Amino acid sequence: MAERASHKQTTKTEAGARRAPASVVGRIEKLREAIEKYRYDYHVLDTESISAEALDSLKQELVTLETQYPELVTSDSPSQRIAGEPLPQFEKVPHEIPQWSFNDAFTADDIADFDTKVRRALGTAGGTSQSVAYVCELKIDGLKVVLTYSAGRLVTAATRGNGTIGENVTMNVRTIESVPLVLTRPIDLIVEGEVWISKQALADTNTTREKNGEPLFANPRNAAAGAIRQLDPRIAASRKLDAYIYDVARSSEPLPPTQHEELDYLRGLGFKVNAHAKVCATSAEVVSFWKEWQKKAPKQGYLIDGVVVKVDSRELQQQLGYTGKAPRFAIAFKFPAEQVTTRVENIVLQIGRTGVITPVAMLTPVRVAGSLVSRATLHNEDEIKRLDVRIGDTVVLQKAGDVIPDIVSVITDLRTGKEKPYLFPTHVPGCGGNGKIERIPGQAAHRCVDVNSFESMRRRLHHFVSKHALNMDGLGPRIVDQLLEAQLIVDGADLFTITKGDLLALPRFAEKSADTVISTIAKARTQSLARFLIALSIPQVGEETAHAIADHFGSIEKVANATADDFRAVYSIGDVVAVSLTTWFSTPAHKKYLAKLLTHIAITSTGKNRIRASGPLAGKTVVLTGSLEMLSRDEAKAHIRAAGGDVASSVSAQTSYVVAGAEAGSKLAAATKLGVPVLTESEFLALIQS
Numbered sequence: 001m002a003e004r005a006s007h008k009q010t011t012k013t014e015a016g017a018r019r020a021p022a023s024v025v026g027r028i029e030k031l032r033e034a035i036e037k038y039r040y041d042y043h044v045l046d047t048e049s050i051s052a053e054a055l056d057s058l059k060q061e062l063v064t065l066e067t068q069y070p071e072l073v074t075s076d077s078p079s080q081r082i083a084g085e086p087l088p089q090f091e092k093v094p095h096e097i098p099q100w101s102f103n104d105a106f107t108a109d110d111i112a113d114f115d116t117k118v119r120r121a122l123g124t125a126g127g128t129s130q131s132v133a134y135v136c137e138l139k140i141d142g143l144k145v146v147l148t149y150s151a152g153r154l155v156t157a158a159t160r161g162n163g164t165i166g167e168n169v170t171m172n173v174r175t176i177e178s179v180p181l182v183l184t185r186p187i188d189l190i191v192e193g194e195v196w197i198s199k200q201a202l203a204d205t206n207t208t209r210e211k212n213g214e215p216l217f218a219n220p221r222n223a224a225a226g227a228i229r230q231l232d233p234r235i236a237a238s239r240k241l242d243a244y245i246y247d248v249a250r251s252s253e254p255l256p257p258t259q260h261e262e263l264d265y266l267r268g269l270g271f272k273v274n275a276h277a278k279v280c281a282t283s284a285e286v287v288s289f290w291k292e293w294q295k296k297a298p299k300q301g302y303l304i305d306g307v308v309v310k311v312d313s314r315e316l317q318q319q320l321g322y323t324g325k326a327p328r329f330a331i332a333f334k335f336p337a338e339q340v341t342t343r344v345e346n347i348v349l350q351i352g353r354t355g356v357i358t359p360v361a362m363l364t365p366v367r368v369a370g371s372l373v374s375r376a377t378l379h380n381e382d383e384i385k386r387l388d389v390r391i392g393d394t395v396v397l398q399k400a401g402d403v404i405p406d407i408v409s410v411i412t413d414l415r416t417g418k419e420k421p422y423l424f425p426t427h428v429p430g431c432g433g434n435g436k437i438e439r440i441p442g443q444a445a446h447r448c449v450d451v452n453s454f455e456s457m458r459r460r461l462h463h464f465v466s467k468h469a470l471n472m473d474g475l476g477p478r479i480v481d482q483l484l485e486a487q488l489i490v491d492g493a494d495l496f497t498i499t500k501g502d503l504l505a506l507p508r509f510a511e512k513s514a515d516t517v518i519s520t521i522a523k524a525r526t527q528s529l530a531r532f533l534i535a536l537s538i539p540q541v542g543e544e545t546a547h548a549i550a551d552h553f554g555s556i557e558k559v560a561n562a563t564a565d566d567f568r569a570v571y572s573i574g575d576v577v578a579v580s581l582t583t584w585f586s587t588p589a590h591k592k593y594l595a596k597l598l599t600h601i602a603i604t605s606t607g608k609n610r611i612r613a614s615g616p617l618a619g620k621t622v623v624l625t626g627s628l629e630m631l632s633r634d635e636a637k638a639h640i641r642a643a644g645g646d647v648a649s650s651v652s653a654q655t656s657y658v659v660a661g662a663e664a665g666s667k668l669a670a671a672t673k674l675g676v677p678v679l680t681e682s683e684f685l686a687l688i689q690s
Contacts, residue, residue: 020069028072031062035078039177040270076153076181080174090167090229093158095146096627097190097249100163100322102308102332108287111309114331115283118311121320121328133312135259136289137277139332140244141303142196143224145173147245152186154179159228169228175237180270188252191266193245197223198301201240220303242302245271258312279312290333297335306334321667339398341411342366344391347378347422351430351455354539355448357437359384359422361395361407368399376405380444381424388412392419430455457491458484460537464492468543469535470527474520482506491593492535496521496600526602529556536594540580545573549581556603560585560594615644616688623651625668626661628681636684643688651676659684 035058041049050058059078066073073080105111118132146166148156157173158166173179176195183189197205197220205223206216217223227239245266248255256262260279267273276293280286290307297304311317311329320328346362359378366373376397378384387410389395394414399405424446427435431448439446448456461480465472475495483489488502498521503514527535529550534543541549552570553559562585567578584590622640624633631639636659651658651670658671659679671678679687 020072024065024069025072028062028065028069031058031065032077035059035062036180036182039078040180078181080181090169090231092161092165093156093168094165095158095161095163096148097146098163098627099144099146099160099166099192100326102330103326105309105331105333106336111283111286111290111331111333114309115286118320118329122316131281132316134280134283134286135263135277135310135312136280136286136333137246137263137308137310138274138293138297138304139306139308139334140194140196140274141219141221141305142194143221143228145169145193145195145228145243146249147173147179147189147191147193149183149187149189149191151188152183154181167229171233172228172230172236173243175233176241176243178243178272183269185253185269187269188250189269190249190251191245191271192247192249193243193271195224195228195241195243196220196302197227197239197241199303200301205239243272244274246273246308255314257314259310259314259317260312262314286333290335294335304335306332309333319669338368339396339408340366340368341394342373342397344389344393344395344407346391347384347389349425349428349430351428351448352459354460354537355431355450355456356440356539357428357446357448359424361389363395363397366397368397368405373397373399373405376407378407381439381446382444384422384424390415390419390421392416454484461489461492461495463537464535465495468531470524470531472520472524474516479517491596493593493596493600496525525600526604529554529559529603532556532597532601532603533559536584538581538584540577545577548573556594556598560591615642617643617645617656620645620656621654623655623658623667623671624661625658628659628661630681630685639685639688657684657687 035055038050038055038058062077063079066077066079105114115132122132144160146156146158146160147154148158154170154174156168157170157179158168160166173195174181199220202217202220202223209216217226223239224241227236227241230236246263248262248266256265260277263273263277278289280289286307286309293304293307309331311320317327317329322328343364344361345364348360348362350358350360352358359380361376361378363374363376378387378389387395387407389407389410394411395407396409396411397405398408426437428437428448429435431437431450433450436449437446438449458481461484462477463469465475465477465480467473470492472495480489483495483498483506486506488498489495498517500514500518503509503517504511530543530547533541533546533549533556548570549559549567553562553566559581562582564575564578564582567573567581568575573581585594617640622645624636628636645656651667651674653674653676655671655674655676657677657679658667659681660668660671661681668678670676
């Protein structure tokens with residue numbers, strides 16, 4: 001272990017208090033250094049240099065001396081791992097470095113495809129350039145944390161949150177013995193890792209909870225998350241949490257050139273790093289490591305749900321960069337999904353907001369992949385026939401990660417003869433008119449012939465007011481249902497005709513709640529084109545597609561009059577979506593509904609076609625890279641579009657400007673190589689304000 005820096009803090013003696021003898025000051029310093037060394041040996045190196053009883057004795061001596069001389073207590077003293085009163089709530093913490101999640105792989109073919117994409121992106125396909133090595137690290141099933149150190153001292157521990165903002169859980173993370181409060185060197189550092197609970201600690205915790213009549217934790221991730229999010233650090237400490245650190249997000253020191261050397265760098269700073277990492281020269285070696293650990297994982301004291309595969313070279317990582325959601329240089333190679341058996345108690349039909357009918361299996365509740373499951377989608381009639389699933393069957397249920405559970409097979413050997421085959425009906429009561437349903441031409445799905453059934457209308461309206469559509473906060477599903485049942489509305493446009501008097505006539509509505517709804521409706525009268533398109537519930541059109549359409553066409557008029565070929569010209573839109581869009585906008589009922597909506601909603605300018613030609617960025621394409629200080633990424637994009645420019649995600653010879661913030665990576669390098677003008681954030685602001 002590297003020699004640990006002492007980082008002595010200067011303390012002030014309170015007026016009138018006796019000054020601690022030099023011998024006591026020296027003894028306290030020695031005790032802290034010894035306790036920290038033995039902590040590191042035990043919790044990081046898994047070696048017991050001193051018995052637990054002897055270590056407890058040293059800790060007790062330290063506490064005794066600090067009690068006698070409180071002016072000598074420092075925040076990073078081993079005695080202060082559990083300190084302070086319970087918090088009233090967690091404060092939000094903005095991440096200095098965005099926190100990404102990984103894309104998933106489940107098969108050897110997925111890894112081969114990932115390897116091909118990496119090599120193609122780097123120009124190394126066919127072995128014509130430098131080789132690409134990968135580091136495989138175990139994917140621990142726990143809770144991600146981000147630790148920030150200043151001058152070698154832990155100052156903040158935060159959860160991942162939404163990747164941009166997390167929760168400050170510093171007091172709870174300080175209770176984890178494997179997390180150093182002081183590094184071996186006084187550097188500034190941000191690291192990422194996983195907080196986890198061992199299988200034995202989880203079992204012990206659940207035994208205690210069962211005795212106390214409390215619900216049991218379903219899995220280690222839930223237990224770790226539950227402990228980290230306790231407002232009282234003493235409760236967190238009782239759970240016996242542990243932590244592995246696996247990545248450096250930022251350091252005031254130069255970093256090693258490879259990921260596997262970075263793991264050694266972390267160990268040298270005093271962090272606990274999982275020992276089971278391997279450098280693989282090929283994707284075949286990656287698959288071999290993955291298969292090896294499928295067999296070994298159950299024997300470990302902690303839960304492992306896969307392998308994280310990263311390009312080893314940091315330089316190549318920077319060249320590959322990130323997509324909007326995940327790094328291109330890494331992937332999570334998940335172990336096969338957990339499977340269990342259960343019985344199908346019934347099969348029911350669910351009507352979606354576009355009128356599509358989805359069969360759902362109602363199951364005898366069973367726990368799979370840590371979750372209690374009682375329903376599974378059967379997708380469509382063809383899937384029911386393929387599986388030959390019947391009411392009363394015993395089935396194999398599979399859940400992969402956060403994906404909706406699937407029935408993968410039927411155990412026909414357990415049939416008794418009483419099982420009932422499911423016949424897809426011709427009529428469904430929840431559909432409008434006479435309830436007739438039909439199969440969608442060219443698809444496996446069925447839908448209501450009358451798409452304006454009460455149930456479909458209800459689901460469309462729930463979506464219409466949702467956060468991702470018009471974001472009518474304060475007018476949720478319960479109020480929508482009330483308005484429908486009172487026959488005050490039949491579609492989204494009718495919401496804008498609601499008056500305060502209408503609301504006060506309904507049960508459980510008072511002045512304040514009615515005012516809230518009216519205010520919400522007023523705010524929703526101005527919308528972006530993308531949100532407006534999302535709210536229309538057009539089949540096959542989700543959030544990303546809606547934004548792509550909005551950026552491409554710029555106005556609802558151009559969207560409504562576009563042909564299928566016009567839609568196919570939009571990046572990421574294929575034949576199915578193009579036909580769905582043209583069909584929707586050419587339907588007379590939809591035209592009438594659209595016109596009705598536009599009498600109530602003003603759509604703000606958006607997309608490349610809405611800007612006057614004289615804007616300072618008219619006809620220009622701008623790429624953003626790095627972290628901006630004065631603007632969020634969304635604000636910067638909005639400024640570019642408002643100035644007449646287009647936003648691109650990658651640098652090419654056609655790029656007009658690259659705006660580079662802190663930690664700018666491969667895009668900045670590409671701009672320099674291609675001779676694309678690079679602007680600082682201040683230069684960018686000056687340009688758009690001109």
